[in-house]
Amino acid sequence: MEQIRVVKIGGNIINDDTLLQDFLKDFAAIEGKKILVHGGGKLATELAVQLNVPQQMIEGRRITDDATLKIVTMVYAGYINKSIVAQLHANHCDALGISGADGDIIEAHKRDSAIDYGFVGDIDSVNIEKLVALLDTFGTIVIAPITIDDQGQLLNTNADTIAQEIAKALSHDYYTKLIYTFEKTGVLLDVNDEESVIHKLDKAYYKVLKKEEKIFAGMIPKLDNAFQALKDGVAAVYIGEAKDLKDLIAGNCGTKIVL
């Protein structure tokens, strides 16, 4: 089975030009097919401040009104997506940059919940035939976290979840590795101690740690995504620091998630 890597890069790396540059150099050097899913983070917030568009966050999710949707579409699908494509090009990797809204690649619906998140999407399905066709032509795809519903409404969508759903869809055709990169060395037993990384985290241990409240709250959705991905057929999931991408891909560092 051909191998593919789906890598998620978090907002804190994107905010730091040097970290991002080093990360993209390593990403460009990955052999074989690969997908990079990026978030946006601080840049969207900064633009919102400049444009006097008040931002409201609930449980780490951005409440996305009309003006905010315009901002995240500009920043995620425009500036960040194309800047990443440009830097990969400088590293001899010709990536195709798209959003989840393009070509009906990701079908989503507006989140239906007690809290009104506005134009926030939850994913229904990934169009695997079209994604595979893109991978066959370009080898490397960069995906911005904007999706679309069946009425043509753009939706701001969690990048961790996009990475998980894409890895799941690809796992039928490829030996798929899903790698979440962020600013920590992995899942930490003590959030203030980068040395406390858990090298292997299985579901049973995760339950114990959650019960003992030893898992940093912000990590829980990411870990839930990771376990779901494994359950859905993804071959391996790693969580670790963006600067360690090469070692993460080789399985030499970070936290390996196992069922």
Add this chain to the structure above:
Amino acid sequence: MEQIRVVKIGGNIINDDTLLQDFLKDFAAIEGKKILVHGGGKLATELAVQLNVPQQMIEGRRITDDATLKIVTMVYAGYINKSIVAQLHANHCDALGISGADGDIIEAHKRDSAIDYGFVGDIDSVNIEKLVALLDTFGTIVIAPITIDDQGQLLNTNADTIAQEIAKALSHDYYTKLIYTFEKTGVLLDVNDEESVIHKLDKAYYKVLKKEEKIFAGMIPKLDNAFQALKDGVAAVYIGEAKDLKDLIAGNCGTKIVL
């Protein structure tokens, strides 16, 4: 030979929600493979004003410094490109939205001229194999006028020229029609009289009209592009009003450019 339509939509249509909506409905309904190349226009200028980034235009071209490049990348490749994709989706047309910088589709270089236009690109080549692969998978492609040089520098690039270069590259494999749409009914003998449209404009007549200064200055680069496209193998070129797209495609209105 299979037919393909390359349509350019101008900034003044993009600025008008109703005109754009009607245009995209007609565009979505075009049967067969098609490419839409869009400009940006006023929206980028408006955002520049909001962000206090002074704009300078020379001969209708935007001087593109670092801050302006960021703005046009956000507006063209982000907001406008994805809004068009979303509206086409609402009209049951699943288009892939990209920029010329993606997947090395369009190779360009920074303009080398007496006037320093900043990060403005001139096109070297179109990667036809990759573009054809995208058309085979998606049928409809929407292209934002951002390109890239071999060092990974993003470049603001004239959308008329992108449409022309793409039509030229496609004309080897397809019977290619190139349609420039804007807010006028066609090339006018009298710029203030929409009834004065020239139905057929050949090179000899164009020379006469240029000599007599009867061609509106803003039309000259568009017409030079149009004649060049025909010389390069494009089957037919029409210039006309965006609201007449259906009739333009049928060859029933606007100005037909012939060698």
